[in-house]
Amino acid sequence: MRNSEIAALFREMANLLEIQGGDAFRIRSYEQAARTLEEMTEQVALLAGEGKKLTDLPGIGKSHAEKIEEILKTGTCARLEELRKALPPGITELLRLKGVGPKKVKVLWERLKISTLEQLKAAAEAGKIRGLPGMGEKTEEHILKSLKTVAAQAGRISIHEAVEIVGELGRYLDLQKKIIKRWTVAGSFRRRVETVGDLDVLIEAADRAAATEAIGGFAGLAEITERGPEKLEAALKGGFQVDFRFFEAENFGAALQYFTGSKAHGIACRKIAQQKKLKLNEYGLFRGEKSVAGRNEEEIYEKLGLEFVPPELREDRGEVEAAAAGKLPELIELADIRGDLHAHTKETDGHDTIAAMAEAARQRGYQYLAITDHSQSLTVARGMDEKRLDKHAEAVRKVGAGLKDFMLLAGIEVDILKDGRLDLAESALKELDWVIASVHSYFEQSEAAMTERIVRAVSSGAVHCLGHPFGRLIGQRDPLVFDVDKVFAACKKHSVALEINSHPDRLDLPDVYCQRAKEMGLKMVISTDAHRTLDLGLIEHGVWVARRGWLSKSDVLNTATAAAFRKAIARS
C-alpha cells in the first residue's frame, strides 16, 4: 500500500475522531502522522519490510507505528474500523463545507441522521436546520450557499492560474494607490506551492473603510462574504476565495510571516519564540507586552536566532533547524537559468518553427536551447523515425549555424518503450547533442516492471536526461510507481540528469524528490517542455519547484554557460 493511501486512512481517523469529540491533541497527532506519510519520499511499506523503525519518523510513535504495520498487513486497522462503526461512512464529506465543522456535523448526525451532502441539502431546503442547537436561519443559508460552492468548484487551482488572478487583482490594487498604501499576497501562493486553495492578501491602508470600498470595486469580485475591521473575505467570479487582511506598517512583517505559513512552519517558529520567552503572533514578536520585532520579516527571524527563511522553504521540512544552524542553502534564482533544454517545434506537436523557438530563447537572454521533438511511437504527436530525425537534426544545426553567440542543440525527447528499450536506434541518438528519455505510455505497469523499464532506459548510455520522471499530470494522472532509490541510483551511475519539467500541469520532479535527488548527488535540469515560443516563460514554475526542493545553482545543469554546458554533456 502506498504512503498516500495510508495517509488518507489517518486523515479519516482524525476526522472521525474530531466529529466524535475526541481529544484535540490526539486528533492533531493523527493529522501529523498523515502529513509525515504524505511528504516522505520513501515508501513506508518498504521501510517496514526492511524492519526499519517507523517510530523514527516525525510524529510517529509506538501507537501510530503499530497502526501503520496493521494497515500494511490488512488494509485497515482496528481503531479505524471502530470509528467507522460509530459513524456512517462518508460523513467526513460534510467537513468540506465552509462553516461546518466537527461539532455541527455531530449535531446533524445525532438529531437528523444526516451523513451525506445530498441529505444535508434536502434538510436545509426543508428548513430543518434552523432550530438545531447552535444553528439558526443564517446557518441554514450558509450551508445552502456552501453546498453550491463545493459543487461548483473542484477546490484548489494551479499556481499558474493563481499567478494570473494575482496579476489581474494586483493591477487593480495598484490603481488604488491613494487608499491602499501597500498590498502583498502571502499564504501558499507566496510559498509557490503547486496548487493554491485561496489567496491571502495583506493590506496596509490608513482608512480601512475606504479600502474595503475600493476592494469591493474590483471587477473580478463576485461578492464579499465576510467583513470585519481586521479582515475581509470575498469570492471571485468562478468561486475562488480571496481573504484580505488589514495591518499597520509596524505589524506588516509579522503578518506576512504569520500568513505566509505554512501552518507547520509557523508553529515551529512560535515554539522557538516560546523557548526564548517570547510570543510570536501576526502582530509581532513580543517580550511581555513589548514588541521586539514586527515591521519586517527579516528582523523577526533574526530575533528568533534564525537565518532568513525563503518562503518556498517554509514547510517544516528541516528548514527551521537548518536556519538555526546557519545552514540554509543558497537557493537558485530565475536569473541563474542560461538555457532551456526541452522544446518542441512544428516538426512534431509544437506550434512554432525551429528559428522562432531559437529567437524566443535568445530574446529571453539565454545562451542555448535544445530542440527536442518526439520519437516515432508517440504517433499522436507525429513522432519522428530515424530518417526524419536525421533530417530534423540537420535543419536544427543549420539554423544554429546562422545564430551568433547562441548555441542551438539538436536533441530529442525519445520514448521509453514498455520494456525499457528506447524508441529509436542508439546509434541515431548518439549523433545528437542532447537526449531526453521519457515515459509516455503504459503508465499502469507494476512497480517492479516500471523500475526495471526506467533503469534500463537510463542505463543505455545514450541518454542525458530523464524527462518528467514521474509522468504525473496534477489532478488528472497519478505519478508513476517505481522504486525511486533504484532509478535515482541508476541515473547517478550513468550521469543522467533529472528533469524538472516546468509545465504547471506537471511540475515534475516534485519538490520533495528534488531534495532527495540532491542528497543522492544527482544533477537536475529545469526545462519548460515548450510547445510554442510563449511557453518558454513557464520556466519560473520550474525554478519555484527547484527552490522548494532546496536546490542551489550548482545543482542545476542549465545554469552553466554555453561553453561549460557543452563540455558537461560531451560524449566520451
Next chain:
DNA sequence: GCCGTTTTCGGCCCGACTGTTTTCAGTCG
C-alpha cells in the same frame, strides 16, 4: 497520541469573525 539543551509527565500556537447567545462556542486560517 507525541515528545524531551528546563521534561519520561505534562505540556502541546494564536487570534478574528459569525451566529446564537446573554457571555461564548464553533469555525477558520
